[in-house]
Amino acid sequence: MHRHGIGAWPAKRRLASPEKTALVHGDQATMTYREFADGTDRVASALRRLGVGRGDSVAYFGENSPDLLQVMFGAARLGAVFVPVNTRLAPAEIDHILADCHARLLIHDPGPAAGFAAAAGVPHLTTGAGTADRPGLARLPGTPGVPAEVGSDDPAAVIYTSGTTGRAKGAVLTHGNLTWVALNCVVDYDVVSTDVALMISPLFHVASLGMGALPVILKGATLVLEKGFEPGRALAQIERHGVTMLSGVPTTYQLMADHPDWATTNLSTLAKLTCGGSAVPTRILRAYEARGLSFSQGYGMTETSPGATSLPPAMTLAKQGSVGLPHFFTEVRVVDADGAPAPPGTVGEIQIAGPNVFAGYLGEAGATAEAFTADGWFRSGDLGYLDADGYLFIAGRLKDMIISGGENVYPAEVELLLGEIDGISGAAVIGVPDERWGEVPWAIVTLRPGADLDTAAVRARLAGKLARYKLPARVVIVDELPRTASGKVRKADLRQHYGDQAR
Missing domain, CATH: 3.30.300.30 (ANL, C-terminal domain)
Structure with a gap:
């Protein structure tokens, strides 16, 4: 059986829902799944002409756009590895990533990233049309080719950790990891093909990519791509496009609730709000409840692609402060200092297992070995406890x-x-x-x-x-x-x- 990993998704969507709107970007521009898949085919062909092949790393530096997603899926069609780069990093941090992943190519929005690529000795290509002397991604010719055969254990992306405690490490996420995290979201957040998801967080972040874009595309729903977050514009986009899904961090939701347009914006289509990063304060919960809205809160990290747990909206108040139950295809346990299961209510290290748990750190065999227990559970480095009902509460980082x-x-x-x-x-x-x-x-x-x-x-x-x-x-x-x-x-x-x- 031929297996093409996530790189096959756009083509499958082209067959199943060709005229359905896949992406909304800019103020009104739209792209159907047929157009999205055709563009992905062209990008894959262009990458192949530039010498990208199986196992090569394709780095991407840019804001949310159709290009970012087409490069990711296009690279996956070739068996190459997508490496999104945080646009807020310092030049030295970007140089480290490009060198660490041995980037074969850097694709970037027009701007200073060309200097990063030159400094790192990496060939680079701009998004858009480019110039006559240096054509950009949009001008490169391409014809569909035969997709590479990849398995679920083959690498699909390398996402670099934030590096808050040292140099960033690249977490290797496989085709299987990204598929299973998307399936977890489809099951636990009830993603359907009629959903419209507003993407206000950068797609270079694993939560936006793995739990935002991928489940929406898997189900053939619609993504509204925003280049950044501005609370008034986000409210306007919810009303304009009939947004049903929104994800963010507590600060995101607070800024929206504090905006002058909050009380007058039509939020009647919103049905699914997800929040990560930290617990949502009671004041914000109440502000959204007053508009008939409830949250799904969750917990995870880059190494779990990133979702590990989810708190259903119906339990937001009953289990306030909890990050919920393990995702459907994921397991979570809390252990004491000796590695034994901690009794309910007792703080210990949170450990995670499941098909969404990463393959390891790129080029870091020692760090990878330290990250897993002898029986294969990922050691999160986070502290927490399970209550008597199995709901997880976070106590903080070990550090x-x-x-x-x-x-x-x-x-x-x-x-x-x-x-x-x-x-x-x-x-x-x-x-x-x-x-x-x-x-x-x-x-x-x-x-x-x-x-x-x-x-x-x-x-x-x-x-x-x-x-x-x-x-x-x-x-x-x-x-x-x-x-x-x-x-x-x-x-x-x-x-x-x-x-x-x-x-």
Whole structure:
């Protein structure tokens, strides 16, 4: 039996739903599944003419666009490996990725990426028409070729970790990984062909790609591609296109709820909201519930393609703070320091198994071996616990855990309560050195526009809800928290900055 992995998806969609709208991009431009598949065939042929073949890495640097998706599927048709590059990285970080994946080619939006490619000695090609002297991707000729035969264990993409604790590593995701994460989403989020999904997060991030674009294309639904997130425009696009699906992080949803157009925007088509990154504060839950909207919250990471768990909307309040149950085709367990299953309610390391778990780190045999247990479970490095019903609660990263006077402080627990304080829009709890206690928790917070928060009162508001050793020793108000492209707070940056202040 011939197996063509995810590279066969566009052609299969062309047969099944040729005239269905696949993509909406720009203000009104649309692309049918026939046009999308034809473009993917042309891109695959162009890549082949440029010398790309099985196992070669094709890096992509650019904003959300049909080109990005066609390059991904086109590379997959050849058995090549798609490497999306975070456009927010520094030049040195980009150079590291291009060298680490041995990029055969860099495709990029017009702009400074040509310099990155030249510095790294990588051939490059712009999206769009390009120039007469240097034609871009859109001008390259191509005719459909025979797709490569690939198996489910063959690499389809390399997604680089955010690198918040050191140099970024490339997580190798196979055709099987990407297929199974899409199937998990189809099952657990009930994705149907009539859905319209608004893509406001960058597709170079694994959540947007694996849990946003892929399940939508698998089902033959419609993707509305946005080059970036602006809350007023997002609200307008929901109303304009009858959007049914939206995914984001808590900050995304908060900015939309705080926008002046929130109350007047028609949100009646919205049915499926997914949120990751951290727990949704109660205030935001209530704001969306007032509009008849509920969230599916979840947990995962690059190495799990990325979904591991999902909390059904019906359980949002009953299991508030939980990230839910394992996805349908995924298993999750929590173990103690000896590797034995932790009793319900006991914090331990979260471990994950299933066909969506990655193949390993590119060129990092040692790191790959350390990432898995002897019986094949992925060691997430995250702390959490399962309740008596099997719902997962996150306590924080092993590296983020604060040990104050011999007591463990889990930042996620404190951050959840901080997020419920009126006026606080974002919070990160870190450990800073302390002569007496070793470490003490500090809270770094951002405020909603117009809010006036008495930092001295924050501890009083948390008193009685947390043990005294968990209360922030200091509350610092900042204009903005440093975040990765996926919206996660860069706590390593905060620890370095405020740790130096405390010494």
